[in-house]
Every structure is written in C-alpha cells, then in structure tokens.
Amino acid sequence: MPTILTHAAVPLLLGAAAGRRAVSPRLLAAGAIAAMLPDADVLAFKFGIAYADSLGHRGATHSIGMALALGAIAALAHRPLRTSAWRAFAFVGLAALSHPLLDALTDGGLGVALAWPFSSERFFLPWRPIAVSPIGARFFSARGLSVLASELRWVWLPCGLAALAVWLARRRADGARVP
Ligand SMILES: [Zn+2]
Secondary structure (H helix, E strand, C coil): CCCHHHHHHHHHHHHHHHCCCCCCHHHHHHHHHHHHHHHHHHHHHHCCCCCCCCCCCCCHHHCHHHHHHHHHHHHHCCCCCCCCHHHHHHHHHHHHHHHHHHHCCECCCCCECCCCCCCCCCECCCCCCECCCCCCCCCCCHHHHHHHHHHHHHHHHHHHHHHHHHHHHHHHHHHHHCC
16 A cells, blocks of 8 residues: 555545535545545454455455445435535545555555456556555655655655646636636
C-alpha cells in the first residue's frame, strides 16, 4: 500500500478543489474514509489469514465490487451526507476504487483482487512507479523516507496539479457567472 494518508489525499485534494457545492464536507470525509478503508484488511494477518487468500491483504476489500458496494452504501446515506444519491455513489465509489488502483501501481507485495468475487486473481498495472510502503512502516527509516518521496512524486504531485486545475476551472466558471 501507499501509506494510508496518501490514499486519503486523493479524494481530499480533488473533492476540496471541486468546492463544497459539488462535494459537501461530509461527503468529502466519507470519500477519505472509503479511500482508506480497504487496508482494514491488514487485520486479516492477526487472524492468521494468508496474504494470498481472497480475504487476505489486497484481496476482496481491494475489488471493484467493494468500491461499488461502498458507493451504494453512501448513496443510501446521501441525506446525512448532504448530497444527492448519485453524487454520493460516484464520489465515494471512485474514492474507494482509487485505493486498489494506487496499490496496483506499487512495486511490491501481491497485486489487488480487482475482479473478486468472480476471480481471485491478483492484478498489477503494467507500470509500477510507486515504492511500496512496508506493512506497519516506520517512516523515520531510510526506507520510509524513500517511500514518502515516491508517494509525493507519484500521488500527491499529480493529484495536487489536477486539484489546482479543477480549482482554477471552477474559479473561472464562477467568474463567468458573476456579471
Ligand atoms: Zn491497500
């Protein structure tokens, strides 16, 4: 996994840039949680479930099905999230999906079980620039620093630039609306 905060940063940066009218603060928080949630599966190690098992790390919780399910739960909870059902589904579902996609860009561990429950095959993307974060990482080691540098370059920087573009486009649209 990239580190958990890096997973949360993707929906937080992009959602915040879209503005609170598009993404309510509660929806933003739900997206951040959905982006971190798949790694709750590291608890599987505590129960003696092997990494390669469907219920192991990067297994079922890292699937498209899980992202759809989290999106559907958010859609049901759209009122407390102060948004429409469709927006809740799209934002939370995409936030959840960003997690296995980022993991599939890392250079270590096993791939993600994107197609679970139809297949338990583990997938990686063909290009894997992100240094994998060791499970239970100690960040003040040399390894930790190189992981952080890699995440800054390959996740925070592109997401930050995309967020900036979204924010500028929104400011422009707002400017055009005001006479
Ligand atoms: Zn993960």
